[in-house]
Amino acid sequence: MSAVVRALVNAAPLVFDRRVLALVFLPFVAGIVLWIIGWFALGGAMTDAVAALVARGLAVFGLDPHPGAFATTAGAFVAFLLMTLVAGAVALAAIAIFAGPVFVRAVEARYFPTLERRKGGTMLGSLANAAFALAVFIPLWLVILPALFFPMLGLPLSLALGAWLNQRLFRYDALAEHASADELRGVIDASRGRLMGLGLVVAPLALVPFVNLVAPLYASLAFSYLCLGELAALRGRTSAVPKGALA
Numbered sequence: 437m438s439a440v441v442r443a444l445v446n447a448a449p450l451v452f453d454r455r456v457l458a459l460v461f462l463p464f465v466a467g468i469v470l471w472i473i474g475w476f477a478l479g480g481a482m483t484d485a486v487a488a489l490v491a492r493g494l495a496v497f498g499l500d501p502h503p504g505a506f507a508t509t510a511g512a513f514v515a516f517l518l519m520t521l522v523a524g525a526v527a528l529a530a531i532a533i534f535a536g537p538v539f540v541r542a543v544e545a546r547y548f549p550t551l552e553r554r555k556g557g558t559m560l561g562s563l564a565n566a567a568f569a570l571a572v573f574i575p576l577w578l579v580i581l582p583a584l585f586f587p588m589l590g591l592p593l594s595l596a597l598g599a600w601l602n603q604r605l606f607r608y609d610a611l612a613e614h615a616s617a618d619e620l621r622g623v624i625d626a627s628r629g630r631l632m633g634l635g636l637v638v639a640p641l642a643l644v645p646f647v648n649l650v651a652p653l654y655a656s657l658a659f660s661y662l663c664l665g666e667l668a669a670l671r672g673r674t675s676a677v678p679k680g681a682l683a
Contacts, residue, residue, distance in 0.1 A: 447657035482515035529566040536609035543660040557612020599635030606659035
């Protein structure tokens with residue numbers, strides 16, 4: 437069984453852990469609040485801006501649907517999609533920073549009770565990691581947004597970007613408590629492919645209605661299991677090296 441499959445299988449029972457259930461509505465509530473604030477603050481302006489771009493594009497091809505109903509509808513759709521995605525990404529970052537340690541402890545208690553905590557991560561490091569992830573993700577999402585009108589191109593790009601965001605957000609907080617600073621970097625360098633693979637598996641869950649309410653929790657648990665497993669394996673390999681070989 438591959439490391440990614442093990443992470444997915446072993447994370448599933450923990451979704452019903454009391455510590456996890458206590459936070460089950462966090463992504464939903466945070467996302468809704470952020471979406472409402474964002475829509476009232478920016479929704480109208482974004483709709484008008486996108487509608488103007490669509491109308492200008494239609495005019496270039498000699499199309500001008502009077503009185504601009506298509507452009508207005510397209511503008512509202514794109515603004516709604518963008519606002520929903522940004523709110524979801526920010527909520528995901530909040531889960532990684534503030535709820536992630538609870539999920540890591542749940543994984544630790546069930547699967548890695550003897551794993552030593554070396555505290556190589558910090559809250560500042562977690563905040564910086566989340567800020568970097570969002571700073572990269574949001575502009576790239578804006579770049580690929582027009583491709584969503586062509587699902588064969590837009591959907592794979594969107595899922596790949598979502599996979600990158602998932603692994604970037606969750607990997608640091610999954611390791612921060614248990615790995616030393618050197619181990620944290622070592623685990624990430626050694627398992628980039630597996631981290632991205634897990635991100636690709638959980639990314640589509642965000643597109644499934646109702647499932648997307650618990651998808652961030654499941655993703656956090658799966659990444660916690662994968663990262664702690666990789667850390668335990670790294671320590672196992674290091675302890676197996678004869679002391680004379682390190683001289």
